[in-house]
Amino acid sequence: MIVVKTKEEIELMREAALVVSKTLGEVAKAVKPGVTTLQLDKIAEECIRDQDAIPGFLGLYDFPNTLCMSPNSQVVHGIPNDIPLVEGDIISIDCGAIKHGFYGDHAYTFPVGKIDAETEKLLQVTKESLYIGIKELKLGNRVGDVGYAIQQYTESHGYGVVRELVGHGLGKTMHEDPEMPNYGRRGRGKKFIEGMVVAIEPMINMGTHKIKQHKDGWTITTLDNLPSAHFEHDVAIVDGKPELLSTFAYIYDALGIKSNEEDEFRQIKLTVNS
Template sequence: MIIVKTREEIELMREAALVVSKTLGEVAKAVKPGVTSLELDKIAETCIRDQGAIPGFLGLYDFPNTLCMSPNSQVVHGIPNNTPLEEGDIISVDCGAILNGFYGDHAYTFSVGEIAPETQKLLDVTKESLYVGIRELKVGNRVGDVGYAIQKYCEDHGYGVVRELVGHGIGRKMHEDPEMPNYGKRGRGKKFVEGMVVAIEPMINLGTKSIKQHRDGWTITTLDGKPSAHFEHDVAIVDGKPELLSTFAYIYEALGIKSDEEKEFRQKALVL
């Protein structure tokens, strides 16, 4: 069942999402060769708690940490550890937090120093596909419209679109209806209505779309060992159109990146 949110609830969800956005900004400052994902995990937990929120992933389905940290060929759900990051790595950082009784949940794939051009292109295209999908999140469209847009954009670049892992509705629970696949057919699936809030999160592989799960019960990697990228935003339907609740602006501020990619999805200017 889709749980539609009121305007007041959407604003509370925006606050929860911004806790995650600010936390990813702090993580961005620390991503470099030699740092471990466990060290980044501790930074994130402290940042979330300092904002008066609760880590959303810690203990969820018995997950042991605050962040899902997935380097290189890991797609999602990697468990933080003491292995140092190396120059040329990439790492998906997926973060959740609970504030006001609502979840925030979004992700960004960072480069560690200089990365291979083909890997940089994968990151660029995957992030671009996130916004391609978000544009389809509007009243009257359907789940399949978002999935189709993401799938076509990524497959046109020759990439594999993961099938087994999907985005989702979000609210007082981390995972609500509807599921939001990154593939699909136009005009299929549940229809979007005013007040829906979803997490859209393309998970795109440089090679095959096929994946495998490891014995730890969490870590997912590409079947061919090639890199995977993952970007995620929380988005509400407000006045019939997509409205971003999360932002990459804190990451960009930390990394010195200038971007206006989110401008079209905000009815009000974001104040950092």
């Protein structure tokens, strides 16, 4: 059952989402060759707690850390460790936080130093597919419309769309209805309604869509060991249209990136202080 949020609850969820956004912005400053994912995890936990929030992943389903850190061929759910990142890596950083009793949850895949052109294209197309999917989150549409849009765009570039892992509804629990696959057929699945909040998160592989789970019970990698990219936003339906609750603006501020990609999905102007 979809849990509808009031406009007041959506504003509280925006605050939770922005805790994650600001945290990812702080982590972005430290993503460079030589840093370990455990060091990044410590930065994230401190940043979340400094915002009077609670790490949303730490202890969730017994996950041991604040961040899911998934480099290169890891798709999602990688566990932070002491292995330094190296030039040319990519790293998916997925972060969650709880504030006002609501979850924020979103992700960004970072290049580590300079990456090759083929991998850079994978990141670009995956992020573009996120916004293509968000455009379909509106009254009158269904879950399949979002998945279809993401699938068609990414597969047109020859990439594989992960089937076993999906986006989800979000609220006072991390995973609510509806599930939000990144593949599907138009007009199929649950109908979108005013006040719903979801996490849309394309997980796109350079090669095959097939994946494998490792013995730690968490780490997911591509079956062919080619790179995978992952981007995620929290989105509400407000006045019948998609409204971003999370933002990559803090990441872009840290990395010196200029972008207007979020403008059409945001009614409230954000102020990002360097």
